[in-house]
Amino acid sequence: MVDVLKKEHLTEIDVPAFLDETIRLGVKTLPYARFLNAEEEQEQIKKDERTRNGTPGIGIIFETQPDGLHIIDVVPDAPAALGGVRTGDLVVAMDGNSLIGASNTDIAKYAGGDVGVPLKLTLLRGAKRQRLEFALVRALIKPRPATAKRLPGDVLYTRMDNFPEPAIGDYIDAVQAERKKGAPIKGVILDLRINGGGALNASIGITALFSGRNQTAMVTLQRDDKTQHRISTNWPDYDLPVMKGQDPLAPLQADDWWRNVPLIVLVDGQSASAAEATAAALKDLGRAKLLGTPTYGKGMAQTGTGTRDGTYVVWTYARNLRPNGCPMEGYGVVPDWIVLPRKDADMDGVLLGYREVDIPRAAYASKLTPDPFADVRKERQRLRDQRALAKLDASKSTPLPQKEFASDKDWQLKQALNALAGKPVQVTQVNPRFMPAQPACIKLNN
Known part of the structure; x- marks a missing residue:
């Protein structure tokens, strides 16, 4: 085809640029895959350096x-x-x-x-x-993805906006600064709402920080659905270039507070990828309780490689499994306490918010492997259409904006504080058909 166009097209064709764009258009239809030409790859390298070192x-x-x-x-x-x-x-x-x-x-x-x-x-x-x-x-x-502030009752509210490479050290610094300011901290709230993820190893490091060594943080299941790769909470499974070969958790091994302080993790439908992997691991390891709404459901891992001409391709190579052997792809993580983002929120509308399960499958995906979410996707869209015809107030199903986190309007935070204080948590009863399906979990290798 390229030879035909070179000979027959009305004007000359820049073949390398033509091929780059052809590959780009094809790759972008695959889940979480992307193609960068040589110029874009150099800009991405610079962007990654700015993320590590500052902008x-x-x-x-x-x-x-x-x-x-x-x-x-x-x-x-x-x-x-x-x-x-x-x-x-x-x-x-x-x-x-x-x-x-x-x-x-x-x-x-x-x-x-x-x-x-x-x-x-x-x-x-x-x-x-x-x-x-x-x-x-x-x-x-410099990137500061983590914040921390002391709340009444010596509870520490901590938030992570995303998981860039410096996330582990930044989170430790934010928490330690607040611990030094007063009485001992009696409980921690880790807010991962509207956190789209980032560096998976940063997620593993935060899991290791709270759960300790020798735990399974995640298992990846590769193309044949048989090859399992265990990711642990031991160094260097959470190593990142920004650490320069130094384990940021090593100085904290004698501080048992991190492994014992009561911990609640806040999640919502926009907690994705590394954020929901952190929440899932802390829940499955028995280290934390989750509160909020089901997470986004991005349970796939990406890798990439450069080529001789300076281009770069990223593609999905594995599914991420929780420590309990359950997949997150399309299912997300269901909290221990399902709580409205606002006291008067429309929970049905919240649960129908756009998630991984709603992404259509590529038209040329393998027909040998059935789409496990085809019926779910159709049903969710039918329910959305039904609600649109009923002209329901859409504002009551929107996510809580970040500017209202930790404010008097933050109903989920109030319930997390109740849980830490041993008070009743006002959970929401939901219609099961609006909830994620029960995933098919597998037995993990020892």
Whole structure:
């Protein structure tokens, strides 16, 4: 076909570029696979380095809305925090460029810049929309996926936004800083809601941190569905380049607090991949109770390889099994306590939120292996269509936004605090047909 096009096409064809794009279009239809050309691969390498070492910026975490950037968090000790920017501020301009209705591409262009280069923010504050101007100088902002704060009753609320390579060390630092501030911590809440995952080894490290050595954190099941690979909580099963060969958990082995402190993990339908693997492992190992709603259900592992021409291909090579031998792909992890994200939430609508099980199978997938979720997918869509015709209030089934986590509106956190205090947890009774099916689990090799 390429030879025909080279000879017969009206114009000359850039064959390498043509083949790159052909491969890209085919690969993107496979689950979690992707193709990077040589230029994109170099940019990805740079991006990974920035994730490990830091990115120039001012240290704000925001949600993009039509009226500007709503700041939901400010990185401590970063230029924005030191300059007086607060959570809840609304950024409407950067360097005089309006952010009202701006695209993510525009925002990235305005916000980008090197360390030491100033950035002028125009923002509105409070109910009266007080207009303020800030001149901030960009600094190297290192990734801080973990936060921790002490709650009444000496309970430590900890949150992980994702699982980048530095996640383990960052989480340990955040927790240890709060432990030093007062009385002994009596319980920990690990919030993995709206956590889409990241580096799987970072997930294994967090599991090892709380469960200790010599445990099975996960088992991968490869193409023939017979080859099992056990991933343990022992070093170096959670090694990552950022660690430079040093086990970050080694200094904590004498501190039994990590293995004994009561632990509750918060999850929701957007807890995916490494996040739900962490939750599943801590639950199956008997180390934590889970509270919230069923997780997303991404239970597949990816790998990749480079080619001689500098391109890079990523593909799915294995299924991830929980320590109890159950798959997560399409099923997710069901919490011990099923709790509404809001006190008045529509749980049926919450459970019909988009998950792994809703992703259509590639049209050319093997016909020899039946699609285990075909009927489930059709039924979930039928129920969604039924609800749309009934014109139900969709706002009551939306996920709790991150800016409301750990606030008075966080119903799931309130129930987690009740559980740690030995008080009743207000769970939700759900219709079984809205829940994930029971997975077929296998016996793991010793």
